[in-house]
């Protein structure tokens with residue numbers, strides 16, 4: 001397998017091109033086809049921390065990347081109105097508190113609460129404290145302590161990111177072809193894809209095809225006929241209105257997610273503007289109403305016209321079929337509540353590179369790739385559904401539906417375990433850690449009856465001293481950090 005053809009040049013296409021060219025380029029000839037006339041989905045600007053690994057693997061330097069994509073740092077996502085109207089909590093990246101031996105920190109926290117101490121979990125999240133103070137610097141550890149530093153991801157301009165990756169990929173030998181794919185040819189006997197023909201008649205042959213054609217899913221869905229499994233029954237939102245607005249100072253180092261009557265609104269701060277969108281369910285709200293809620297909740301003046309993006313949540317039954325792997329929106333979509341789509345692109349490409357079918361496609365490899373990819377997608381789905389399901393709003397039909405809807409058995413099990421004695425369960429290397437589950441479960445008012453027995457291994461006095469010590473160290477460290485804006489203007493400001 002030598003000739004790789006990537007169909008589509010959005011974030012998925014260019015991430016695939018950059019990664020494959022960097023890591024496997026010595027043995028591959030890579031061609032990417034994209035159509036300016038069709039364009040890209042044009043959203044997708046908030047990420048999660050593993051993107052740092054991707055950037056490192058393709059040799060991207062953080063400050064240069066942020067300069068070119070007008071990016072900012074992200075320490076977590078603030079959720080407003082999700083549990084009840086008026087609630088606010090942060091799903092902050094990184095650890096919370098400090099585990100002692102085998103006992104996870106949150107059991108000490110639950111014990112302290114039970115013993116009547118005035119405790120707020122987020123006072124022990126360094127990421128949350130820094131985010132709320134508008135501070136940032138990339139520090140791995142809090143100096144003079146065993147405590148971890150800040151864990152970050154990025155916000156960036158999606159169009160500029162694709163352009164940045166394109167320059168990098170073309171510099172590493174990727175051939176870009178402009179044009180609209182008009183037809184796809186298959187081998188009569190095996191059904192393997194053989195070539196793509198453009199509207200101008202050009203034919204591009206390949207051994208392996210990466211379908212990055214977005215929601216169209218031209219190769220995997222249309223040509224190979226892999227069915228779509230719809231998740232609308234547990235993720236009822238199916239539209240987004242997106243608009244960009246002027247920035248209002250100061251630059252937040254976190255994304256905001258503000259729940260409204262039939263969905264939620266994102267705010268993503270970039271260096272030069274803020275990305276906003278209202279994700280909603282068309283079964284519960286009209287487009288006009290959704291637009292007016294969005295425009296009424298912008299912090300700065302809009303700088304673009306609002307545009308509507310329709311979507312279906314769910315995934316293809318398999319992501320790899322014959323000699324074609326779908327990556328990005330062509331493989332499925334989960335709404336952007338936890339900024340996971342770009343991460344799913346990254347893990348699909350890394351998985352492909354690790355198991356690249358150099359000697360030809362084998363059933364065993366395809367089966368394992370699909371097993372891992374589907375498990376990853378479905379675990380992430382559970383986490384996103386958790387936000388909707390665990391609400392006590394009751395103020396609209398939409399939220400009442402979400403609270404009452406059937407959710408996967410795996411998710412029920414996790415909620416029940418947590419409500420018992422705060423037990424958290426991370427299965428099969430799933431993406432979101434116990435810490436992420438903890439923030440959303442507690443943030444949306446799931447209250448455990450007790451705490452893990454191991455947390456009784458210290459005295460009450462030791463517990464108070466431990467908690468006080470942690471707060472002192474973290475608050476001191478936050479004071480010493482520069483503001484997010486100061487850090488950006490010093491190290492990564494776009495010209």
Ligand SMILES: Cc1cc2nc3c(=O)[nH]c(=O)nc-3n(C[C@H](O)[C@H](O)[C@H](O)COP(=O)(O)OP(=O)(O)OC[C@H]3O[C@@H](n4cnc5c(N)ncnc54)[C@H](O)[C@@H]3O)c2cc1C
Nearest residue numbers: 008009010011012040041044046181214328329336341342
């Ligand atoms: C409302 C919304 C908000 C989102 N927010 C986030 C977020 O904050 N974080 C996150 O991680 N993800 C987010 N996403 C997802 C993210 O936008 C996508 O995962 C990402 O942009 C990748 O898209 P893509 O490359 O798969 O598809 P696209 O950007 O649609 O690209 C498809 C490519 O295929 C090409 N193409 C299609 N048909 C043809 C043809 N016939 N011939 C030639 N070329 C063709 C197009 O020209 C284009 O280059 C969001 C998505 C939506 C809908």
